[in-house]
Amino acid sequence: xxxxxxxxxxxxxxxxxxxxxxxxxxxxxxxxxxxxxxxxxxxxxxxxxxxxxxxxxxxxxxxxxxxxxxxxxxxxxxxxxxxxxxxxxxxxxxxxxxxxxxxxxxxxxxxxxxxxxxxxxxxxxxxxxxxxxxxxxxxxxxxxxxxxxxxxxxxxxxxxxxxxxxxxxxxxxxxxxxxxxxxxxxxxxxxxxxxxxxxxxxxxxxxxxxxxxxxxxxxxxxxxxxxxxxxxxxxxxxxxxxxxxxxxxxxxxxxxxxxxxxxxxxxxxxxxxxxxxxxxxxxxxxxxxxxxxxxxxxxxxxxxxxx
Amino acid sequence: xxxxxxxxxxxxxxxxxxxxxxxxxxxxxxxxxxxxxxxxxxxxxxxxxxxxxxxxxxxxxxxxxxxxxxxxxxxxxxxxxxxxxxxxxxxxxxxxxxxxxxxxxxxxxxxxxxxxxxxxxxxxxxxxxxxxxxxxxxxxxxxxxxxxxxxxxxxxxxxxxxxxxxxxxxxxxxxxxxxxxxxxxxxxxxxxxxxxxxxxxxxxxxxxxxxxxxxxxxxxxxxxxxxxxxx
Numbered sequence: 001x002x003x004x005x006x007x008x009x010x011x012x013x014x015x016x017x018x019x020x021x022x023x024x025x026x027x028x029x030x031x032x033x034x035x036x037x038x039x040x041x042x043x044x045x046x047x048x049x050x051x052x053x054x055x056x057x058x059x060x061x062x063x064x065x066x067x068x069x070x071x072x073x074x075x076x077x078x079x080x081x082x083x084x085x086x087x088x089x090x091x092x093x094x095x096x097x098x099x100x101x102x103x104x105x106x107x108x109x110x111x112x113x114x115x116x117x118x119x120x121x122x123x124x125x126x127x128x129x130x131x132x133x134x135x136x137x138x139x140x141x142x143x144x145x146x147x148x149x150x151x152x153x154x155x156x157x158x159x160x161x162x163x164x165x166x167x168x169x170x171x172x173x174x175x176x177x178x179x180x181x182x183x184x185x186x187x188x189x190x191x192x193x194x195x196x197x198x199x200x201x202x203x204x205x206x207x208x209x210x211x212x213x214x215x216x217x218x219x220x221x222x223x224x225x226x227x228x229x230x231x232x233x234x235x236x237x238x239x240x241x242x243x244x245x246x247x248x249x250x251x252x253x254x255x256x257x258x259x260x261x262x263x264x265x266x267x268x269x270x271x272x273x274x275x276x277x278x279x280x281x282x283x284x285x286x287x288x289x290x291x292x293x294x295x296x297x298x299x300x301x302x303x304x305x306x307x
Numbered sequence: 308x309x310x311x312x313x314x315x316x317x318x319x320x321x322x323x324x325x326x327x328x329x330x331x332x333x334x335x336x337x338x339x340x341x342x343x344x345x346x347x348x349x350x351x352x353x354x355x356x357x358x359x360x361x362x363x364x365x366x367x368x369x370x371x372x373x374x375x376x377x378x379x380x381x382x383x384x385x386x387x388x389x390x391x392x393x394x395x396x397x398x399x400x401x402x403x404x405x406x407x408x409x410x411x412x413x414x415x416x417x418x419x420x421x422x423x424x425x426x427x428x429x430x431x432x433x434x435x436x437x438x439x440x441x442x443x444x445x446x447x448x449x450x451x452x453x454x455x456x457x458x459x460x461x462x463x464x465x466x467x468x469x470x471x472x473x474x475x476x477x478x479x480x481x482x483x484x485x486x487x488x489x490x491x492x493x494x495x496x497x498x499x500x501x502x503x504x505x506x507x508x509x510x511x512x513x514x515x516x517x518x519x520x521x522x523x524x525x526x527x528x529x530x531x532x533x534x535x536x537x538x
Contacts (some may be wrong), residue, residue, distance in 0.1 A: 009415055211396050213357075215457070216386030217413035218379075305358055 010224070013018035020201075021236075028233075030195045035237025038190045039284055040244040042183035047272065052168075055267050057261075061234050065142065067149045068157040078126040081154060083102030085128055089135035090145060095129040104126060111213040124157060137278075138217060187287055190237070194230045200224065202299045214305040223296045227289055230296075234288020238281045245272055308334040308465060308496045309355060314364035315520075324350040326520040327364065332498060334464070337491035339507045340500040342517040348500035351517065354471050356390050357381055361530050369464070386414050389458030389495075391468035393448050393483065397442040403453050404431070404438035410461040428460040429453075432486060448479040453488060454503060461494070466490055468499045472506065 013306045021028045067085070069078055075098055082096040102124045107113045130143055130149070202209065211224050249271040260267040272280070308333040313386035316325040324347045332338050340348045343465075353359040354366050357373050368375045369387065374500045376384060397406050407428055411421045429435045432452035442450055451471060458466055469486065484499075484506055491497045501507065507514050 008418060009412075075526060207396075209397055211398060212409065212413060213382070214358075214385065214396070215410040215413060215461075216384075217409075218381045219380040221382075221413050 010223070013224045014228045017225050017232055018227075020229065021232060028030055029195070030237060031193060032236045032240055033286065034193045035190050035233055035288070036240035036244060038186040038193070038239055039241035039280060040265055043241055043245050043272070043276070043280055044248060045175070045179045045182060047249070049172055049271070051270055052175075054270055055255055058227070064161045065130040065146060065149065066086055066159045066161060067130055068159070069126045069128070069154050070156045071099075071123070071125045073126060073154045075126060076183070081152070082089055082128055085130060085149070088145075088148070090133050090141060091130055092133040093131045095131075097127040097129060099124045099126050117288055146242055161249040174247065187283075190234065190284070190287045191291040191294065192235050194288045195295035197232060197233065198226050198292045198295040199299050200304070201229065202296065206303055209300065209303045213303070219300060222300055223293075226296045226300075227292050230292020231285050231289040234284040234286065234291070235281060236284075237288070238284025241284070242272065308332050308335070308369060310365070310367040311351070311354075311500065314354065314361045314366055316347075316359060316437075317362045325361075328517070328522050330515050330522055332496060334396050334496055335440050335494050336492065337488065337497040337510075337512045338499070339510075339512055339514040340498060340517060341502065341504060341507055344502060346517045347471055347520045348502075348517055352390075352498070352500055353466050355389075355465075355467055356388055357384055371377060381516065381523075382413070385408065385453075386461060387463050387465065388462040389461070389466040391451075391458045391466070391471045393470035393473040395442075395454035396489040397450060397453055397457075398421055399441065399443050402439050402441060403434065403445070406442060406453055407438075407456045407460050410457060414461065416461075424460050425456075428456040431459065431489075433454045443461070443495075448482070451479075451483060452486070454484070459490060463495070465496045466498070468497075470501055471499060472501060472503060481509070484510060525526065 007012070013135070044076055053138045073081075078098070082094050085091060088096045088199075099122050103116070103122050106124070107116050128149075130145065132145060136142070142160060142162075146160055149155055209222055249269055253269050256269045309330075311328050311330050315330045317322070317323045328351070337503070340351055342348050350359065354361055354373065355368060357368075357376065360366075360374055368384075370499060373386070398409075403465055404425055409422050416424070425438070428436060428525075429438060432454055432455050432470045433457065434449060437445065437449070442453060445453065451474070455468075455471070458468075466487070471487070472483050475483060480503065487497050487499060488510065
């Protein structure tokens with residue numbers, strides 16, 4: 001058997017599989033849809049995690065320290081403290097937020113303006129916003145800065161602003177694990193759906209399989225078109241899933257932009273990259289092929305010619 | 308070419324189709340298998356085409372023992388045997404050409420070679436020009452000839468037929484039998500199961516008669532057991 005004729009056989013099996021899908025469009029479309037949904041779901045989740053990571057990427061370097069002074073510390077003392085903080089090595093910049101200004105901002109943005117009127121005196125302390133130097137931004141250096149400021153007698157509390165970023169990243173890690181589990185389960189779903197479709201097709205073509213085996217067709221030969229059919233289901237489903245995700249990104253773009261602008265960000269949604277698309281298509285094709293292979297191996301050997 | 312040595316076949320349902328059948332068919336011979344329906348003719352053919360394996364005894368086809376042939380070698384084994392059925396087993400959803408080409412396609416024959424051989428086979432059965440027709444558009448006799456073309460297209464050394472004339476009127480039956488005779492004349496071993504004793508008599512070929520799972524005459528080998536033992 002020459003390589004050319006071997007290739008020709010495969011092209012023939014491929015075209016035959018394509019032709020059969022086209023001849024039975026309704027059943028094919030239903031299977032494709034189920035495969036597409038099963039693939040689109042983990043892909044959307046992956047996109048969500050990726051986007052959340054990109055959106056918060058700007059903040060992962062936010063290692064500012066908020067140094068809350070005691071409420072009885074006077075503004076002049078606070079200014080002195082700010083100056084000495086600025087002199088400390090590893091500190092790039094210090095911004096003093098006076099209690100009055102903080103209250104003003106709080107009144108404007110919190111919506112508690114009316115309630116604040118009731119207060120006789122400002123409950124807010126002066127705050128030093130300490131921005132560490134780039135070479136002192138590591139967790140250990142920031143922690144040593146925190147301890148340094150916490151030891152000052154005028155200081156009530158030192159908060160590291162990156163705490164919430166770390167928590168958020170932990171949440172993303174959980175989501176990523178969920179993503180892997182969902183992808184595995186839905187992948188098995190694709191195997192089952194393609195496998196079942198192939199099983200029905202094998203039963204439908206029983207006579208043809210019997211005759212083919214009768215004239216000396218090997219199990220491999222009989223299986224070949226079914227493997228192509230399964231691969232086409234997987235590939236087609238993956239293409240459809242790609243479309244679904246792309247449309248979702250387009251639909252979400254405007255609300256996400258609005259949401260981002262509310263947070264003063266110019267963040268925009270990232271769609272599927274070329275690498276993601278390649279993984280999606282290859283994964284779909286492999287799953288479809290595998291589902292067909294499992295099904296064909298189980299059901300083809302039971303069909304033997306009877307005279 | 309074919310040696311049956313004390314072959315017995317019992318089906319899973321308990322029916323004993325053959326009870327110790329021995330006969331031989333030499334290469335290039337044309338032999339009829341006769342007997343009433345249910346006598347075991349079809350079982351003999353199934354054992355030859357390896358659709359069944361014997362319960363006891365030995366079946367040698369072209370020197371190969373079918374009992375010891377591994378499952379993965381069965382497809383290659385079947386490619387050396389052309390089989391014709393009473394109901395011809397054509398695929399109705401494919402044109403005549405594709406039906407005839409199937410044995411060549413499964414053996415990965417080059418396309419150019421397939422084209423040449425399919426046309427030659429259709430020419431031999433007198434159906435050249437009907438390649439693109441559906442089997443359903445053909446008459447019963449023509450369908451049977453398509454089945455024969457499919458059986459001979461890969462030039463197998465052995466051709467077996469199960470009641471190939473069962474659905475045909477006498478004229479068509481005679482025509483189909485003459486076709487088989489022509490293949491025998493070019494060296495193909497032909498075994499035809501039929502209950503049509505008139506046809507058998509007309510052709511004057513050896514006939515192996517099977518009754519109640521036993522051979523009654525025409526075995527073609529009196530010293531058979533020793534023959535098998537020496538292999």
